[in-house]
Amino acid sequence: METFTKVQGVAAPMLAANIDTDVIMPKQFLKGIDRSGLDRGLFHDLRFLADGSLNPDFILNQPPWSKAQFLVVGPNFGCGSSREHAVWGLRQLGIRALIGSSFAGIFFDNCKRNGVLLIELDKEQVSAIGRTVSQASGAELEVDLPAQQIRLADGTSVQFAIDGLRKEALISGLDAIGSTLTLSEAIEQFEAGHFAANPWLE
């Protein structure tokens, strides 16, 4: 997993509520057995017109946001289907972090496992950042994970909270499975007790 420490780049505003994973990664891109080619699928029906050309009205097709590494998003972003393809697609298009007031639960976990930083702020803070980055001159920002700080082009900065385990995993690119397997003995002990108490689960 790619690590995340300090990243500087353009942020694109996408402030509609409830942007779901069907919109982020439509069904026709879910037919693979690997993770490849999902950059093409990301926001496909919004990014492309029926003839396959780029939709000029879509924010990620307009400079400077076409080079976005961050999205500033509306509430409940990533709701709906569990498809991790949505996060793989975001990552493949170069998105490193999302700033929003709330994220759907499964999407939140999927981001954590793919090195995509989710930053949760108050609605007012998200709106303010959204306004700033909506101006081409204010689109650039820096996210400093160790300092838990977003620095905007206008010189202001915003602190954010993140729990220690997620922060550490993002900074170090943790192998979550390897880490859990160091607890194999505890899992085995738990299973022995669990099946003794609930023998019909064995």
Add this chain to the structure above:
Amino acid sequence: MQPKTLYDKHIDSHTICKLDDQGHVLLYIDRQVANEYTSPQAFSGLREAGRRVWRPSATLGVVDHVNPTSAVRTAEVADAGGARQVSYFGENCEEFGIELFDILDERQGIEHVVAPEQGYILPGMVIAAGDSHTTTYGALGAFGFGIGTSEIEHLLATQTLVYKKLKSMRVLVRGALGTQVTSKDVIMALIGQIGASGASGYAIEFQGPVIDAMSVEARMTICNMAVEAGARGAFMAPDDKVFAYLAGKPRAPRGALWDAALARWGELYSDPDAHFDLEVELDADTLKPMVTWGTSPDQVQSIDGQIPDPEAEPDLLKRMDMQRALRYMDLQPGTPFSEIPISHAFIGSCTNSRIEDLRMAATILRGRRVASGVRAIIVPGSTMVKRQAEAEGLAQQFIDAGFEWRQSGCSMCLAMNDDVLEPGDRCASSTNRNFEGRQGAGSRTHLMSPVMVVAAAITGKLTDVRDLFAEQED
């Protein structure tokens, strides 16, 4: 001793150890169900790292998302990508020793229909699976939740997940449901009341006389769709109805084990003084059949209403969301729902495709036929449901009325197979999501209960099923 919620009991009894002082624990997962489209990269990951599956018997594989539902069952998947997913899934299950219900298996069906009907899901279990509607299992007193592919890999390799406990919400459903008002209407009304993220960060426990009076299958509809309110798990205390439902199911315990299990399951309820972080109430007495008008499940109203006016919404962002939804749905504010014509009617999905759904839906037919110009499709939730409906004569009633009677699968709920709507099609659907493009790019979905879908199919427009039912009684 501190009184506990049902959720506390499930999590505490499955916690292997604490991982930090911020609430993370290593959580033991009793079972998972895997499908062909969210699991391939997880199996590849195991293979690349040289890891084994921790407990192969704890996973059941079911092909459901990409298989065709054409009238005659074959193992052929015309789409090359889907075909590869099915064959790779077969290879993975075989190599890692996981039981698989393949397309031709007589137990095949939608994973969340199949697992309960096999007795694979039992009260007190904690279940995780690579599908958001894993919440369905809450109806059996199990705690189920959806996970992504990386977590599937973690679960396969360790039988655990790194978990942070949710907040708890109690939803008390008071009163009693009226004629033709169903559990689908209860959950749709709740989503309308609290919003598409109203339960985000929460585990919901449903209680109250309406839940008590409901069948187990009706409860599954509620738990299934709780995820559309953002809940990462939704359940109900198991009762005698649940125990009766499970008794004799193929995978349910038998004999002395059944008796031991029953004794244990009787302890699965929230203690009387248990604290919930949020209390919500819903009054069933005034509930009417519900229908969505927008592109989010919380854009919902009762069928006797009309398309709302975004101009009346004071919140700017909400107003813009409404305008965008109405543009996509091609609907005008003020239009009564009963004047909205449909091109398609679909009964299926893990939300509403079980035998009771089909039985109730068939009662609306009474010799009536699908309106001309409407394509009406029924995709039973499992091959067993299909056979049961055929044995009871329901299938013939639907066929005689002009419905297509299909093989089981996820089908047009998410249109990953060849059941896809065209741009501009408008579908009355018993499914769970009305997202843009969900049933096909540019297609429009109105969510409702199965009986409401039948009513719409018969009249060719959105219809209050109670009106049709009243005609029958006259």
